[in-house]
Amino acid sequence: MTGPVGEDGVEITVQRIGADEGARLRRVRLDAIVDSPGEFTTRLEAAEARPQAAWDRVAEAHSAADDQATWFAEVGGETAGMISAFRTDDGAVTMTSLWSAPGFRRMGVADQLVSAVRDWARAAGATELRQWLVERNAHARAFHDALGFVPTGAERPFEPHPALREVELRLALR
Numbered sequence: 001m002t003g004p005v006g007e008d009g010v011e012i013t014v015q016r017i018g019a020d021e022g023a024r025l026r027r028v029r030l031d032a033i034v035d036s037p038g039e040f041t042t043r044l045e046a047a048e049a050r051p052q053a054a055w056d057r058v059a060e061a062h063s064a065a066d067d068q069a070t071w072f073a074e075v076g077g078e079t080a081g082m083i084s085a086f087r088t089d090d091g092a093v094t095m096t097s098l099w100s101a102p103g104f105r106r107m108g109v110a111d112q113l114v115s116a117v118r119d120w121a122r123a124a125g126a127t128e129l130r131q132w133l134v135e136r137n138a139h140a141r142a143f144h145d146a147l148g149f150v151p152t153g154a155e156r157p158f159e160p161h162p163a164l165r166e167v168e169l170r171l172a173l174r
Contacts, residue, residue, distance in 0.1 A: 010075055010107055014116045017070040019063040022056030025070065028082050029055075032099035039134055040097070041159050066124065071116045073100075073109045080104035083113040085120065085129075092170075093121035094130045098140075110143060121173060128170050134158050135165040144169050 017025060026047075033044045062070040062084065073081040081100040085093050095117050100109040114129075121129055131149065133140050135158075149169035158164040 012080065012107070012109055012112045013074045014071050014112045015074070016116075017059050017062050017072060019060045021063075021072075022052060022059040024072070024079065025059050025082075026050075026052065026055040028072065028079050028099075029097070031101065032082070032097065035102060036099065038161065038164075039137060039140070043160055069117075069120060070097075071113055073104075073113050075104055075107070075109070078104075080107075081109040081113055083117055085117045087121075087124060087126065088130075091125070091127045092130050093117065093124070093126040093128075094132070096132075098131070111147075114147060118171075118173065126173055128172050130171075131169050132156075132166045133169060135167050141169075144171075147171060 029042075030044070030047055033040050033042060033047055037044065059070070062068055066087070068084070068086040070082060070084040072079055079101065081104060082097060083095060083099075084097040085095045087093050095114070098110060098113060100107075100113075118129060129149075130152070131144060133144065135155075149171045152168040152170050154168040156166050156168075158166045
């Protein structure tokens, strides 16, 4: 999926992860955790300690599975963001790991990533998208609100910081 966005017509390309992109997945995931350590459930130390073979297995699985996937966004040949998603037993798709690299924010990268998940979810017959957000992340909440996500009313402690709360949002797919 490619589309011009932004005032200067920047091309954003979103592609599903390739089976051989475990090293890229590791690099981008570590960049995301370093950039936004309070927004992801995985701690940096745990992600760094994960063997490369584990990253390779995830990339391979997410490249072709019907129930889980990861996408990367690129701008000018650079990785600009990522998102993962998985199908749930109740007909929904839950998005995870949405992240835009700092130099590519407010360019439409996150919009394009969510659009890729939305297309995948619709093709799979999903009824809605879901996303858990740390309650205090006003920027992420505003982004999801603008896309039409609404609260489900579900909340839970945010691991690894249980003093914080996560809220679940949903977007009906029509």
